Amino acid sequence: MLQNKKVQLLFFIALVFSIKLTQAQTLLVPDRVFDGMEMHENWVIYVVDNQIEYAGEASKFRVPNEAAKIDLKGMTLMPGLIEGHSHLLLHPYNETEWNDQVLKESPVERAIRGSVAAKASLLAGITSMRDLGAEGAGYTDVYLKKTIDDGIIPGPRLKVAGPAIVATGAYGPKGFHDGVTVPLGAEPVSGIDDAIKAVRRQLGNGASFIKVYADYRWGKGEPSNPTFLQEELNVMVATAKSAGRYVVAHASTPEGMRRAILAGVETIEHGDGGTLEVFKLMKEKGVAFCPTITAGHAIERYKGWRPNINPDPERITKKKKSIQLALEAGVDIIFGGDVGVFAHGENYRELELMVEYGISPIAALQAATLVNAQLLHFENLGQLKKGFLADIIAVKGNPIKDITKMREIEFVMKDGIIL
Incomplete structure (x- = not known):
């Protein structure tokens, strides 16, 4: 009986571990990031499932082997x-x-x-x-x-x-x-x-x-x-x-x-x-x-x-x-x-x-x-920040220098899903 319980526990741990490994992991690498407050150079955004796990300097982040990397060259990443x-x-x-x-x-x-x-x-x-x-x-x-x-x-x-x-x-x-x-x-x-x-x-x-x-x-x-x-x-x-x-x-x-x-x-x-x-x-x-x-x-x-x-x-x-x-x-x-x-x-x-x-x-x-x-009471949205929901877009160029760049939406992610 005790042996069966151990087997069941090990199976449960293995299942949880396998689920953890299969979580969608995405690393977004743009030219710049507008985090909802200010513009940053040399930043990356790391998303796990539908949540932002890291938003900050690329040099301070160790990229997990499982992460899918998306290069957004020439683009500004920002909140949806x-x-x-x-x-x-x-x-x-x-x-x-x-x-x-x-x-x-x-x-x-x-x-x-x-x-x-x-x-x-x-x-x-x-x-x-x-x-x-x-x-x-x-x-x-x-x-x-x-x-x-x-x-x-x-x-x-x-x-x-x-x-x-x-x-x-x-x-x-x-x-x-x-x-x-x-x-x-x-x-x-x-x-x-x-x-x-x-x-x-x-x-x-x-x-x-x-x-x-x-x-x-x-x-x-x-x-x-x-x-x-x-x-x-x-x-x-x-x-x-x-x-x-x-x-x-x-x-x-x-x-x-x-x-x-x-x-x-x-x-x-x-x-x-x-x-x-x-x-x-x-x-x-x-x-x-x-x-x-x-x-x-x-x-x-x-x-x-x-x-x-x-x-x-x-x-x-x-x-x-x-x-x-x-x-x-x-x-x-x-x-x-x-x-x-x-x-x-x-x-x-x-x-x-x-x-x-x-x-x-x-x-x-x-x-x-x-x-x-x-x-407007949209919780955990509006910023690229750890713990916030992964609603993220990318535009060509720098919209702070030229606001008309907001016409050129090249990437849309809502709730961690790329559209």
Whole structure:
């Protein structure tokens, strides 16, 4: 009996040892490494299964015999990018207007489009993504996330907002008489009780966080105005926090932004009309800013604007000013372009515009990696550091010297798997 137990123990030890030996081991040898904070020369990254085991100077690392070495000559290795504001269930408005996407494209069609968009994003180096609302497709984003998590389709790690929440009467599509039932782009609520129920319902149905529209256009062609009362915003944030989640706010007017900040949201999306006073309040309250530069830039181009040829439209002028004010106030800035308004996979456009509008290249890359990981709750991501998950990309050249190099993604690894 004792002999049998010894045999079983030896077999178990041998099995564990053999499993250890068969772990995937990869040594990545680029020209340089951006670790999420700064650039390094003569560094290597060693990955075992889906985790980084070493990130540092090549001369201080002894390469295991079992490691598969991948030379990335001429390239910069960096953490996988984290997209902060996406809509996988939308596609560019110059293909199909937003109203027609919501009214005429079924959730099934939009899910298929979303799966294509997820793959395009991943191959463009976006290994993680915050999706800011299904825009009329219910909880399709929740199920898109599930199919990626289950390995059914390729795509980034997702955090999703579900339907998002708007004030009754404030969101579209609009323009129909009161006898027509129109599918809306978000869930409408009014009053404290209704707001609490909506937050709990969305979280219960799988939303990773709650998105609210703190301001919007009440009528066609009108400027945006606040939508929710302070008390309504307060209670939605409190309800989400009690469930261990958080709230983000679409807001572009000073008052809409102010109410959302005071309510305790974690990020302000868009923020075109933000004043220095509002941005200072954001800094004081620890609220981050996702300017979504590329969406407005794309929309103006769809209208016929030619950058660097025509004068800047008002939308562009306001966006540039808002970023300068945010920088002056010292607000944390998130990388997130509102992709879906423009083509999925072209996320690099946001980085290029961030730099064009006054953000340094290294700060833009930090926003897309370390900063977004910390602010958007992506744990063990955003840095090339021992113990972190192996979401790693490589680009040609040095993107700190030339941010357009972010268009040239040559290598993508997600969760230790090379794509």
